[in-house]
Amino acid sequence: MKPKDLDYMKLNGTPYFDESRWVSPLNYERDIQGENAKDSIYIHDVTLRDGEQTCGLTWSEDQRVRIGVALNDLGVKSIEVGMPIVSDENKRAIRRLVDMDLDSEIVPFARSLKKDIDESVDCGATRVVVEHAVNPYDNELVYGVSPEKLIDRVVSAILYAKEQGMKPTFMGWDATRSTPDYVLKVFTEVAKQAKPESIVFVDSFGVASPFAIEFIFTELRKAIPDIPLEFHVHNEFGLAMGSVFAAVRAGVSGIHSSINGLGERTGNVATEEVAAGLKLLMGIDTGVDLRKIGYTSRLVEDISKIPVANNKPVVGKRLFWVESGIVVDAIDKLNAAGINAAMTPYLPSLVGMGEIDVKLGAFSGQASIKYWLKRLGIQATEDQLEELTEIVRKEGRIRNTVLELDEFKRIVGDYMK
Incomplete structure (x- = not known):
């Protein structure tokens, strides 16, 4: 699926956008190159x-x-x-x-x-x-x-x-x-x-x-x-x-x-x-x-035996981790419109680094919780979604790190009892 071009900015057919990347049009100005x-x-x-x-x-x-x-x-x-x-x-x-x-x-x-x-x-x-x-x-x-x-x-x-x-x-x-x-x-x-x-x-x-x-x-x-x-x-x-x-x-x-x-x-x-x-x-x-x-x-x-920094350009292990609920929501909406490289300059698969990895923690939003519930095949009401989001955020603040999937499963299991 290709995105619909806006009247004031074209994406399709440009050198700065395709199915796996979205970078700056400024790079392709002749005076810049x-x-x-x-x-x-x-x-x-x-x-x-x-x-x-x-x-x-x-x-x-x-x-x-x-x-x-x-x-x-x-x-x-x-x-x-x-x-x-x-x-x-x-x-x-x-x-x-x-x-x-x-x-x-x-x-x-x-x-x-x-x-x-x-x-x-x-x-x-x-x-x-x-x-x-x-x-x-x-x-x-x-x-x-x-x-x-x-x-x-x-x-x-x-x-x-x-x-x-x-x-x-x-x-x-x-x-x-x-x-x-x-x-x-x-x-x-x-x-x-x-x-x-x-x-x-x-x-x-x-x-x-x-x-x-x-x-x-x-x-x-x-x-x-x-x-x-x-x-x-x-x-x-x-x-x-x-x-x-x-x-x-x-x-x-x-x-x-x-x-x-x-x-x-x-x-x-x-x-x-x-x-x-x-x-x-x-x-x-x-x-x-x-x-x-x-x-x-x-x-x-x-x-x-020399570890690569987690945030090292191109190959850092956390480059494609996404925790912010606002960012996950933007990814969902832009992906639905046909923009794959939504909140990263390129898809991680382009450089052999797997996929975007949605993480759960102190800054998670409902979009993040909904993402993982869908993957786990679990349905939740809007009220349940809101309460689970607050539980995950609180747990993330206490731990001061992102939650592992098993921890999220435990939280959901305890909440849904």
């Missing part, structure tokens, strides 16, 4: 590398392979699988994933050193991410590297990887704490001299605003028009998704992200948020099967 945004964006998932840098977390060989297979099934374009030089266990896992001939590209991670690249080649991989800090203070004080030596080191590493038959990506980290002129010089010289397959600009500490990210990617795209640009961002100030949208608006080709936002400190931008956000808010495809997001998130949560 930007002239440089691409129709599709690929995801380079870093759960197995940067995700493992979550303090206290390490993947076993089998866990790395299992998550890698799940990421492939999810539909990410490429999987950053870790550093083979770190351990034989890492190398075995990477080799196993390479030998599976998955749809996702298996991409080891390497410093700008020949020995790191050799280890990646030895795993059978054809892609590699070659990293180096670009911040001048990191290079001068930590690595003893001048700007000129930095460029020479990175260019030499990328050219060496190419000589070994690999397709290298250059990843310049701690880029946002450098001045724009310096950053542009480093990336432009690396692009001109080495021509990597792609270039990753990294906001390692999440310290650039989305406005700054749009600015720098606009400048990078002007300076390096022929090489795909990618964005890697951490979430120190809760701005990671905003920065992703800004980078996409400026013409970025790929986003680095991790399942459940795993990563150092506050973590990386979350793969599930990138995939759902770009598709549902901007109509931009990432290749990810949104219906498999819930399963993949729970798998990584179970293996990592």
